Amino acid sequence: MGLSGGMDSMVLLDLLVQARARLGFALSAVHVHHGLSRHADAWAERCRAVCMSYGVELRIERVQVSVSGGESLEAVARRERYRVYAASSADALVLAHHQDDLAETVLLQLLRGGGPRALAAMPVWRMHEKVGLWRPMLAVRRSQIEAYAQAHHLLWVEDESNADTRWRRNLLRHAVLPEIAGQIPHYRQHLARSAALCADAADILREVACADLAAVKTGGRLAMPAFAALSCARQRQLLAYWCEQLALGQPAPSALEHFRQQLLGAAAAASPCLALDSGALVRYRGEVWACRQSPACAEVKLTGLMPGSAVLPLGWAGCLSLTLKSSGLPVDWLAGDLRLLPRQGGERLAQSVGRKPVKTLLQEAGLPPLLREQWPLLYRGTELVAVPGVAISSDHLQAGGWVPQWTPA
Numbered sequence: 001m002g003l004s005g006g007m008d009s010m011v012l013l014d015l016l017v018q019a020r021a022r023l024g025f026a027l028s029a030v031h032v033h034h035g036l037s038r039h040a041d042a043w044a045e046r047c048r049a050v051c052m053s054y055g056v057e058l059r060i061e062r063v064q065v066s067v068s069g070g071e072s073l074e075a076v077a078r079r080e081r082y083r084v085y086a087a088s089s090a091d092a093l094v095l096a097h098h099q100d101d102l103a104e105t106v107l108l109q110l111l112r113g114g115g116p117r118a119l120a121a122m123p124v125w126r127m128h129e130k131v132g133l134w135r136p137m138l139a140v141r142r143s144q145i146e147a148y149a150q151a152h153h154l155l156w157v158e159d160e161s162n163a164d165t166r167w168r169r170n171l172l173r174h175a176v177l178p179e180i181a182g183q184i185p186h187y188r189q190h191l192a193r194s195a196a197l198c199a200d201a202a203d204i205l206r207e208v209a210c211a212d213l214a215a216v217k218t219g220g221r222l223a224m225p226a227f228a229a230l231s232c233a234r235q236r237q238l239l240a241y242w243c244e245q246l247a248l249g250q251p252a253p254s255a256l257e258h259f260r261q262q263l264l265g266a267a268a269a270a271s272p273c274l275a276l277d278s279g280a281l282v283r284y285r286g287e288v289w290a291c292r293q294s295p296a297c298a299e300v301k302l303t304g305l306m307p308g309s310a311v312l313p314l315g316w317a318g319c320l321s322l323t324l325k326s327s328g329l330p331v332d333w334l335a336g337d338l339r340l341l342p343r344q345g346g347e348r349l350a351q352s353v354g355r356k357p358v359k360t361l362l363q364e365a366g367l368p369p370l371l372r373e374q375w376p377l378l379y380r381g382t383e384l385v386a387v388p389g390v391a392i393s394s395d396h397l398q399a400g401g402w403v404p405q406w407t408p409a
């Protein structure tokens with residue numbers, strides 16, 4: 001279980017220890033030490049002492065919370081916590097979220113302008129990478145947890161930042177929600193119901209986006225006519241879903257909508273582009289391409305190549321495969337000095353018409369500029385012998401040879 005040392009998780013620990021006595025399962029706890037509060041060591045010590053008294057093994061994980069690029073300290077700390085959870089080898093990691101947490105999260109997401117997935121807040125059970133996150137107290141109110149803690153004389157630590165109403169969650173908790181509770185006593189259940197309805201809506205949107213993507217995607221790219229035939233809302237869902245699937249980054253709704261309109265309306269020669277944290281979507285010659293930002297591509301020596309084989313060169317966002325064709329490069333080269341290199345600019349490759357600039361070959365192949373920049377070149381020794389998937393050197397073409405293909409990730 002995740003033990004912060006606060007009241008909620010101390011109550012959860014107590015309940016789990018009782019359940020363990022009856023059911024006999026293995027129970028251990030993890031405390032993520034963020035080092036953010038001057039009391040952080042004391043919290044960890046309190047967790048250690050309580051776990052020892054219960055006979056529960058405790059792991060204290062120290063994490064580095066350093067903020068960069070506009071992220072809040074809270075968000076980075078949370079990400080680090082979930083990274084620790086993901087590394088757990090337990091069947092399930094139990095968390096002490098309760099009904100008030102759920103209500104606050106729904107409202108916070110609403111105030112941030114979140115869609116159905118965000119408003120679904122947190123489910124009782126979900127997989128987080130390979131570990132199941134279980135929140136058994138999601139239907140229990142904070143006041144009930146507090147009553148239990150007092151009745152059982154439990155000890156816990158108070159996070160002093162919980163009182164700071166500069167944080168939106170605390171503002172809701174201390175100033176806004178008590179007012180609402182006075183007028184609408186069942187507001188927690190109402191918000192939980194909204195969250196459950198949003199979770200269903202989000203699941204259905206995902207299923208539709210997944211089916212639409214499968215129908216519109218051919219050869220890893222979106223076919224514009226099929227895309228244009230969808231409703232505007234489904235186009236937006238499809239694009240957002242594709243970005244998520246490829247882990248390109250989450251587009252802002254306004255940027256996504258602008259891109260969608262450009263896809264449909266921009267002149268045929270234009271290449272509208274949606275820039276994302278880890279790549280981009282770009283329309284090029286009637287198709288939408290997803291381009292992942294390659295990490296700085298480095299030279300890779302190719303070894304163990306055989307016709308029919310495929311390799312994922314280290315540091316390159318793509319796959320190199322070799323096929324035997326009626327004409328191609330000599331098979332005995334496969335044992336030799338082959339390398340992939342990034343483009344430097346100005347390279348030329350021997351073709352039947354003369355030595356053509358690689359840039360022109362890539363353009364003629366219909367590749368969008370973002371992909372052209374990170375397309376690999378195949379060298380033998382110091383000689384450029386192929387632009388994989390695009391052209392091979394006419395100086396070395398021979399009957400019954402192999403042809404390199406490049407499939408961007």
Ligand SMILES: Nc1ncnc2c1ncn2[C@@H]1O[C@H](COP(=O)(O)OP(=O)(O)OP(=O)(O)O)[C@@H](O)[C@H]1O
Nearest residue numbers: 002003004008009030031032033078094095096097
């Ligand atoms: N430092 C921590 N170490 C281990 N578990 C923690 C820690 N902080 C929180 N948890 C677990 O998460 C539960 C919820 O706490 P909190 O609401 O602060 O977490 P959160 O990760 O921010 O939640 P959310 O998923 O809503 O953002 C706690 O009751 C506890 O089970």
